[in-house]
Amino acid sequence: MFSIIGVLVVLGSVIGGFLLEKGNLHVLFQPAEYMIIFGAATGSLLIASPPRILSAIIKNLPIVFFSKGLDKADYMELLVLLYKIFQKMRKEGLIAIEAEVNEPEKSPLFASSPKVLKNKKAVQFICDTIKMTLTSNTPAHELDTIMESEIEVLFRESLVPSQSVGRVADSLPGLGIVAAVLGVVLTMGKIDQPPSVLGHSIGAALVGTFLGVLACYGFVGPIASKLEHIARDEEAYLHVIRLSYVAYIDGSAPQIAVELGRRAIPFALRPGFEELQKRLKEAIPKGEK
Numbered sequence: 222m223f224s225i226i227g228v229l230v231v232l233g234s235v236i237g238g239f240l241l242e243k244g245n246l247h248v249l250f251q252p253a254e255y256m257i258i259f260g261a262a263t264g265s266l267l268i269a270s271p272p273r274i275l276s277a278i279i280k281n282l283p284i285v286f287f288s289k290g291l292d293k294a295d296y297m298e299l300l301v302l303l304y305k306i307f308q309k310m311r312k313e314g315l316i317a318i319e320a321e322v323n324e325p326e327k328s329p330l331f332a333s334s335p336k337v338l339k340n341k342k343a344v345q346f347i348c349d350t351i352k353m354t355l356t357s358n359t360p361a362h363e364l365d366t367i368m369e370s371e372i373e374v375l376f377r378e379s380l381v382p383s384q385s386v387g388r389v390a391d392s393l394p395g396l397g398i399v400a401a402v403l404g405v406v407l408t409m410g411k412i413d414q415p416p417s418v419l420g421h422s423i424g425a426a427l428v429g430t431f432l433g434v435l436a437c438y439g440f441v442g443p444i445a446s447k448l449e450h451i452a453r454d455e456e457a458y459l460h461v462i463r464l465s466y467v468a469y470i471d472g473s474a475p476q477i478a479v480e481l482g483r484r485a486i487p488f489a490l491r492p493g494f495e496e497l498q499k500r501l502k503e504a505i506p507k508g509e510k
Contacts (some may be wrong), residue, residue: 224286224447231439248421254429257400258393258436266389278382285447291454295336296461297492299343300479301504302334303465306351307475308505315355322348322355342375346459350466361471368463372456379452387445390437397433401426461485476501 240246270278309330310318321328325348331338338344350368353359359367404426411422465482469475476498483497492500 222287222289224444227443228440231435235435235439248424249428249431251425251428254400254404254425254432257403258396258429258432261396261399262389262393262436262441265392266385269388270385274381274385278385281382281448281451282444284451285444288451290451291458291490293490293492296458296483296486296490297497297500298334298336299458299461300465300482300492300497301500302331302337303347303462303482304475304479304501305330305333305504306347307465307469307478310469311475318351319355322351340458342455343458343462346371346375347462347466350462354470361467364470365463365467368467372459372463375459376452376456379455380449383445383448383452386441386448390441390445393433393437393441394430395433397430397436400429400433404429457485457487 236246239249266278267275306318306321309321321330325331325338325344331344346368350364353367354364404422408419408422408426411418414422461482464485465478468481469478473481479497479501480494483491483494486492
């Protein structure tokens with residue numbers, strides 16, 4: 222939602238300032254300039270990006286505009302789910318969790334945390350790690366290294382859409398100059414026309430430079446930055462899982478394990494200690510602990 226507001230603010234400020242100076246909006250409507258700049262930018266993206274990268278960009282664009290991102294409630298739900306998993310493993314043994322991780326979409330345990338269940342990457346990260354624990358006696362420090370390595374791979378992969386869009390943003394001012402130069406070339410063919418015609422033609426050419434710079438710094442560049450923030454949020458989310466799980470495997474009680482995970486949450490989104498303890502007590506009735 223804030224991204225949409227930001228787009229409106231950019232457009233309102235630029236167009237409003239132009240109108241304030243008694244500018245004519247008709248001058249800015251140059252279909253050929255739009256076609257040259259944005260068509261060339263789209264083509265360059267197609268040239269530079271394999272299908273999987275294009276798919277990732279298309280998949281993430283709605284998130285940029287319509288997702289509110291992670292908040293305190295999302296992290297709280299994750300910590301509660303991890304606590305339930307650890308309690309079940311401690312009380313009933315590792316084998317009791319096997320059915321849950323083999324089919325998490327059918328698991329009552331995961332169903333109790335719908336926001337986590339929607340995060341396919343996090344669910345797979347949790348389930349794959351537990352499966353490895355079920356099939357091997359991996360020490361906690363080795364498990365930590367494996368999980369950290371996987372997070373690094375996932376993070377690098379998540380950054381690729383941001384980097385691709387960022388490169389498109391960097392190209393837009395140059396493509397705007399291309400459109401402007403073509404406009405000047407056309408203007409030179411009208412050199413025998415009166416000043417009013419030449420002035421209109423030169424103004425239309427300069428619109429290309431304007432569009433390229435505005436699209437770069439006002440829209441496409443910020444979208445690339447937002448995609449990077451999304452990737453970093455995902456990385457932080459997975460690190461909470463890693464620290465909590467490794468602490469539990471290393472011998473910490475479930476309550477202590479999720480507390481270590483809580484401290485890995487970015488401060489602005491971190492639930493308070495008492496707040497978390499209250500939710501953990503509510504999550505599992507006292508008689509079932």
